[in-house]
Amino acid sequence: MGPLAEPRATAGSTAVHPRGKRQRADPRTSRLELTGITVAFGGVTALADVSLTVEPGQVHGLIGPNGAGKTTLFNVACGLVRPSGGQMTWRGEPVRRLRPHQLAGMGIARTLQGVNLFAGLTVLENVMVGAHRHARAGFASALLALPRSDRDERALRARATAALADLGAERYAGAYPGGLPYPLQKRVALARALACDPDLLLLDEPASGLAEDEMRELGELIRTLSGRMSVLLVEHHMDLVMRVCDRITVLDSGRRISAGTPAEVQADPAVTEAYLGDEVGTAGAAEPVRHD
Numbered sequence: 454m455g456p457l458a459e460p461r462a463t464a465g466s467t468a469v470h471p472r473g474k475r476q477r478a479d480p481r482t483s484r485l486e487l488t489g490i491t492v493a494f495g496g497v498t499a500l501a502d503v504s505l506t507v508e509p510g511q512v513h514g515l516i517g518p519n520g521a522g523k524t525t526l527f528n529v530a531c532g533l534v535r536p537s538g539g540q541m542t543w544r545g546e547p548v549r550r551l552r553p554h555q556l557a558g559m560g561i562a563r564t565l566q567g568v569n570l571f572a573g574l575t576v577l578e579n580v581m582v583g584a585h586r587h588a589r590a591g592f593a594s595a596l597l598a599l600p601r602s603d604r605d606e607r608a609l610r611a612r613a614t615a616a617l618a619d620l621g622a623e624r625y626a627g628a629y630p631g632g633l634p635y636p637l638q639k640r641v642a643l644a645r646a647l648a649c650d651p652d653l654l655l656l657d658e659p660a661s662g663l664a665e666d667e668m669r670e671l672g673e674l675i676r677t678l679s680g681r682m683s684v685l686l687v688e689h690h691m692d693l694v695m696r697v698c699d700r701i702t703v704l705d706s707g708r709r710i711s712a713g714t715p716a717e718v719q720a721d722p723a724v725t726e727a728y729l730g731d732e733v734g735t736a737g738a739a740e741p742v743r744h745d
């Protein structure tokens with residue numbers, strides 16, 4: 454991955470963008486709180502009274518065995534699943550009836566399992582979709598090709614190009630995603646999420662399908678991002694989670710069974726029992742990337 458490992462802006466500063474300076478929301482307020490979340494699919498209780506807080510500027514890991522409810526909770530945070538109980542607050546404000554298309558406007562970006570890129574759009578166009586949060590012209594303006602829309606188009610293109618360059622993928626800007634190797638497609642999907650310069654990044658299994666060295670780079674990238682945004686990370690690769698997360702919540706069978714720092718979670722017998730193995734214990738040997 455490219456120079457994204459070098460923070461472009463420190464926490465609390467104003468980020469510089471192709472359109473000029475934009476006042477970034479105060480990163481100290483970028484707190485996501487999920488309280489008492491309950492979700493049932495028919496007769497299956499996927500989540501029962503689960504609470505989790507992603508603190509500003511922190512990487513929060515969400516782990517648990519298969520079927521624990523991780524993706525369901527992630528989807529609640531994305532507005533893809535509506536809980537039957539509990540509440541969500543973002544920056545201290547209650548969020549009701551969240552819909553996925555509202556996320557970008559709230560300063561929240563996500564990558565889902567898989568890559569979910571548009572096959573008929575080039576890599577650059579895919580990332581421009583992500584940068585759209587910053588477009589000022591409305592749909593009607595774009596339809597009428599008014600000047601501001603042209604300026605927006607140029608700004609979106611510049612922002613998307615910068616996001617691709619940050620992830621070392623700018624040379625694929627004109628390619629179609631279907632022809633690229635899977636790890637590269639994942640990088641493009643991440644560039645698309647980062648192109649809107651989010652204050653909260655939701656990552657669902659970003660390391661799946663990545664080789665060891667790519668996973669290490671991803672870990673370093675996530676730690677770097679935490680200086681600029683809050684991150685919720687759902688991930689099966691325990692060593693990655695233990696290296697990059699500030700806090701971890703552990704689910705099992707739809708319930709929260711543990712929460713705390715990586716060290717606290719690793720030392721919790723309930724976690725070991727839930728995994729019925731020594732996967733978590735093994736992960737303890739991993740070197741920490743960086744915890745500021």
Ligand SMILES: Nc1ncnc2c1ncn2[C@@H]1O[C@H](COP(=O)(O)OP(=O)(O)OP(=O)(O)O)[C@@H](O)[C@H]1O
Nearest residue numbers: 494497498499517518519520521522523524525526
């Ligand atoms: N759309 C759905 N309809 C019915 N049941 C569902 C649905 N989505 C999830 N479930 C059930 O809810 C429970 C939690 O699933 P979820 O996918 O959230 O777990 P997970 O921790 O993400 O699992 P994995 O690690 O295998 O992806 C499981 O019992 C699952 O079968």
